[in-house]
Amino acid sequence: MGDARHVCDLLVVGAGPAGLAAAWRAAQSGLRVAVVDDNPTPGGQIWRGGSPEARVWFERVRSVDIQLIHGARVFHAPQAGRLLAEMRDGVCELNFTSLVLATGARERFLPFPGWTLPNVMGAGGLQALVKTGLPIDGKRVVVAGSGPLLLAVAAYLRKCGAEVLLIAEQASTAMLARFGLGLVFAEGKLSQAWALKKNFSRKGAKAQRIRYLTGCWVVEAHGDEKLEGVTLFRGGKRWQIACDYLACGFHLVPNLELVELLGCTIDTGGVRVDEFQQTTVSQVYSAGETTGIGGLELSLVEGEIAGLAAAGKRDEARTLFSAREKQRKFAALLNRTFALRDELKQLPAADTIVCRCEDVTFERLRAQSSWRAAKLQTRCGMGPCQGRVCGGAVEFLFGWRAESVRPPVLPVRIDSLI
Amino acid sequence: MTCKTFDVAIVGAGIVGSACAAECAREGLSVAIVEAGIIGGGATAAGMGHLVVMDDSEAQFALTRYSQQLWNEISDELPHEVEHDACGTIWIAADDEEMAEALRKQSFYAERGVRTEMLDAQSLAEAEPSLRPGLAGGLRVPGDSVIYPPCAAQFFVDQALAKGAELFLGKSVEAISADGVRLRDGTAIAAGLVVNSAGSWSPMLTPAVDVKKRKGHLVITDRYPGFVRHQLVELGYLKSAHSLTADSVAFNVQPRKTGQLLIGSSRQYGADDSHVDNSMLTRMLERAVEYLPGLRKLSSLRTWTGFRAATPDKLPLIGPHTEQQRLYLATGHEGLGITTSLGTAKLLVAQIMNRATEIPAAPYLPARVPQEPAHA
Amino acid sequence: MPETVTVCVNGVSIEMPAGSMVSAAVLKIGTSAFRRSVTGEPRGPLCGMGICFECRVTIDGEPHCRSCQTVCRDGMDVRTDG
Numbered sequence: 047m048g049d050a051r052h053v054c055d056l057l058v059v060g061a062g063p064a065g066l067a068a069a070w071r072a073a074q075s076g077l078r079v080a081v082v083d084d085n086p087t088p089g090g091q092i093w094r095g096g097s098p099e100a101r102v103w104f105e106r107v108r109s110v111d112i113q114l115i116h117g118a119r120v121f122h123a124p125q126a127g128r129l130l131a132e133m134r135d136g137v138c139e140l141n142f143t144s145l146v147l148a149t150g151a152r153e154r155f156l157p158f159p160g161w162t163l164p165n166v167m168g169a170g171g172l173q174a175l176v177k178t179g180l181p182i183d184g185k186r187v188v189v190a191g192s193g194p195l196l197l198a199v200a201a202y203l204r205k206c207g208a209e210v211l212l213i214a215e216q217a218s219t220a221m222l223a224r225f226g227l228g229l230v231f232a233e234g235k236l237s238q239a240w241a242l243k244k245n246f247s248r249k250g251a252k253a254q255r256i257r258y259l260t261g262c263w264v265v266e267a268h269g270d271e272k273l274e275g276v277t278l279f280r281g282g283k284r285w286q287i288a289c290d291y292l293a294c295g296f297h298l299v300p301n302l303e304l305v306e307l308l309g310c311t312i313d314t315g316g317v318r319v320d321e322f323q324q325t326t327v328s329q330v331y332s333a334g335e336t337t338g339i340g341g342l343e344l345s346l347v348e349g350e351i352a353g354l355a356a357a358g359k360r361d362e363a364r365t366l367f368s369a370r371e372k373q374r375k376f377a378a379l380l381n382r383t384f385a386l387r388d389e390l391k392q393l394p395a396a397d398t399i400v401c402r403c404e405d406v407t408f409e410r411l412r413a414q415s416s417w418r419a420a421k422l423q424t425r426c427g428m429g430p431c432q433g434r435v436c437g438g439a440v441e442f443l444f445g446w447r448a449e450s451v452r453p454p455v456l457p458v459r460i461d462s463l464i
Numbered sequence: 465m466t467c468k469t470f471d472v473a474i475v476g477a478g479i480v481g482s483a484c485a486a487e488c489a490r491e492g493l494s495v496a497i498v499e500a501g502i503i504g505g506g507a508t509a510a511g512m513g514h515l516v517v518m519d520d521s522e523a524q525f526a527l528t529r530y531s532q533q534l535w536n537e538i539s540d541e542l543p544h545e546v547e548h549d550a551c552g553t554i555w556i557a558a559d560d561e562e563m564a565e566a567l568r569k570q571s572f573y574a575e576r577g578v579r580t581e582m583l584d585a586q587s588l589a590e591a592e593p594s595l596r597p598g599l600a601g602g603l604r605v606p607g608d609s610v611i612y613p614p615c616a617a618q619f620f621v622d623q624a625l626a627k628g629a630e631l632f633l634g635k636s637v638e639a640i641s642a643d644g645v646r647l648r649d650g651t652a653i654a655a656g657l658v659v660n661s662a663g664s665w666s667p668m669l670t671p672a673v674d675v676k677k678r679k680g681h682l683v684i685t686d687r688y689p690g691f692v693r694h695q696l697v698e699l700g701y702l703k704s705a706h707s708l709t710a711d712s713v714a715f716n717v718q719p720r721k722t723g724q725l726l727i728g729s730s731r732q733y734g735a736d737d738s739h740v741d742n743s744m745l746t747r748m749l750e751r752a753v754e755y756l757p758g759l760r761k762l763s764s765l766r767t768w769t770g771f772r773a774a775t776p777d778k779l780p781l782i783g784p785h786t787e788q789q790r791l792y793l794a795t796g797h798e799g800l801g802i803t804t805s806l807g808t809a810k811l812l813v814a815q816i817m818n819r820a821t822e823i824p825a826a827p828y829l830p831a832r833v834p835q836e837p838a839h840a
Numbered sequence: 841m842p843e844t845v846t847v848c849v850n851g852v853s854i855e856m857p858a859g860s861m862v863s864a865a866v867l868k869i870g871t872s873a874f875r876r877s878v879t880g881e882p883r884g885p886l887c888g889m890g891i892c893f894e895c896r897v898t899i900d901g902e903p904h905c906r907s908c909q910t911v912c913r914d915g916m917d918v919r920t921d922g
Contacts, residue, residue: 464750464753
């Protein structure tokens with residue numbers, strides 16, 4: 047059946063930036079380290095397909111002794127010091143002394159009429175699909191939602207030959223201007239975000255302008271069997287444009303299912319960690335977006351601190367505290383800037399589907415007294431995605447927070463539960 | 465604090481309490497439904513929703529049969545979300561000994577007017593191709609059906625509300641008194657009668673009630689329409705339900721209208737926490753794949769647990785409390801609460817209204833239980 | 841290490857760069873509906889990272905496979921439910 051068993055000093059769940067940084071530091075310090083990830087290759091979401099910075103980190107990871115276990119979905123924590131992961135041919139038993147949870151983040155999706163049409167995807171979603179082989183050359187794309195990710199996605203898609211018609215950012219110009227000002231103090235960030243915008247709006251001889259519209263959002267996606275166009279809203283005006291893809295995501299939410307399964311305390315925004323990235327559960331650390339959405343640089347430094355702390359190198363970890371503090375300030379600014387406006391709560395119509403797994407409409411949900419009642423009565427959140435897609439939406443729309451988590455934290459074969 | 469005095473206060477809006485509320489309201493009584501959590505959030509949410517006639521005893525048969533007839537009468541009114549599906553049951557015989565049991569069961573039902581059909585090995589395989597080869601056969605009961613219980617409980621509550629009942633949701637009852645119920649928040653709801661339909665929590669409010677928690681596990685799969693067509697139960701199921709002390713598992717799989725498979729069943733005593741018990745889960749699933757080998761490859765979405773309310777003689781408590789004035793019990797339904805909710809409601813209301821019951825009420829009366837000194 | 845692999849989607853052969861995901865192969869042949877929702881709506885990939893389960897297809901006879909998390913292998917048979 048192909049069952050495997052691994053033993054290590056430090057197990058890292060998630061091979062994104064935070065996980066790799068933690069693994070590297072711990073392995074450098076002499077620990078036996080294993081990294082487990084659902085994806086076939088390392089890098090998580092942000093480093094999918096590689097990048098110069100990613101290559102540096104992959105090189106670092108290769109230079110030390112780390113066992114990378116790919117295509118493994120962690121689904122259960124049967125006892126302290128052990129996790130179970132399902133692989134293609136069986137179950138992998140992962141035994142460890144310390145654990146770093148670096149499970150990253152996913153996009154927040156908000157429902158609006160037509161959002162379930164094929165070719166309406168997340169912003170990171172469309173980017174991931176293009177990175178894994180979807181041809182986008184010559185296709186018309188609208189990028190919408192919220193967050194700096196929209197700029198990165200638009201730039202990437204354009205580089206791949208897409209016709210990016212516009213970026214619709216729900217945050218207002220005023221909010222973004224504050225972000226821009228704050229960015230002056232954050233090293234290197236201004237060039238990342240605002241240069242992109244400047245490139246878009248500068249009239250180059252051959253460069254195509256990409257409109258970056260603030261205070262703007264998609265109110266409807268149209269099409270028969272797939273997307274054909276969208277209706278946008280801005281400053282009281284609505285207008286329609288035709289497009290092939292809509293890349294729409296409303297910032298990020300942390301992946302906290304495994305964190306919750308292990309009983310770690312969660313604060314608003316992320317898992318609670320001390321200065322050494324340790325959670326409220328002994329020997330369990332967490333780093334990256336799980337502690338609160340904060341971006342790549344913060345994930346890296348948190349990962350390094352966690353790895354060093356797990357290896358007992360607290361003094362060395364302390365040297366990274368001020369870098370982390372700086373990144374945390376940027377992260378706080380980021381999250382304030384891209385806070386979701388209340389108008390987005392009016393987006394779904396009565397018959398707009400909120401839970402895509404069970405096709406539960408907005409009107410059925412708003413009649414419910416609580417999240418638990420909603421789950422029982424409508425089965426919202428009880429499908430295969432286990433509330434990962436609708437969870438962010440119902441929290442925003444109704445204030446319902448996800449509750450206790452039980453195994454399996456991802457669907458697995460019955461065989462894997464035996 | 466409400467100044468109204470209700471005729472009846474129903475504590476616990478699981479499927480039994482909800483059915484009782486609807487029946488009381490239909491009778492013209494003013495009803496207060498008091499629920500600490502959400503409607504159908506206890507055993508109702510963890511149950512299989514199997515509407516089944518059982519032959520463990522005459523009394524059990526009478527109550528399940530009566531109830532099933534009541535379900536059939538209302539099946540057309542049930543809303544879409546209740547997912548009523550007349551798929552029938554097949555009691556599976558793994559060997560000749562179990563086939564003999566199936567025959568005995570068939571004649572028991574036949575004598576009492578319940579239609580069944582014996583299946584030999586071949587017709588069993590035709591009826592359910594996913595079952596492993598080598599089984600001896602089975603007994604098909606076409607009159608059995610399945611529902612989705614939480615929505616049925618909600619439906620009954622809605623019926624009660626339509627007849628003027630009031631719902632106190634999210635309100636914990638601190639104590640049942642002679643005048644009604646006192647809530648944990650200090651307020652009181654005045655009622656002429658109180659019904660304790662709090663399932664496995666009943667003893668918390670009425671200490672001498674001998675109802676114990678019997679933990680069960682369930683697993684639900686993704687959608688595989690047609691993998692199983694009937695509710696499938698092993699004939700050894702009753703052996704599992706019989707035991708008063710040992711932890712046990714039995715093969716029990718239900719096809720939901722959604723195409724998902726609901727897998728049970730397990731029974732544990734003395735287990736008080738709601739965590740999934742790995743060893744019980746493994747045992748239960750191992751039993752299931754013995755009958756349905758193809759189950760191994762199916763995707764499982766969730767596992768959960770629930771607490772049945774179990775009495776020593778395996779029959780529910782329906783009727784007036786022997787000591788406490790103006791208190792009725794409607795609890796202790798173990799694994800048959802979904803089916804017998806409707807029969808329970810009728811028996812309860814008939815007793816409240818001092819009318820003859822449609823089936824003998826004696827086997828379910830709290831008075832049948834030898835009185836134990838109340839524990840502090 | 842071959843540069844491309846060939847998979848078969850709904851009976852149509854398509855060549856994909858090595859390392860591509862099955863989801864890209866399905867979209868490349870022009871199919872946007874990967875599956876039908878429980879009420880029959882056409883659905884396609886949403887998240888691209890394996891958490892939404894909207895990209896599920898049947899691969900080599902096995903249903904409910906997340907195509908965005910499955911690397912194309914030579915000779916793979918992919919069927920959509922749309």
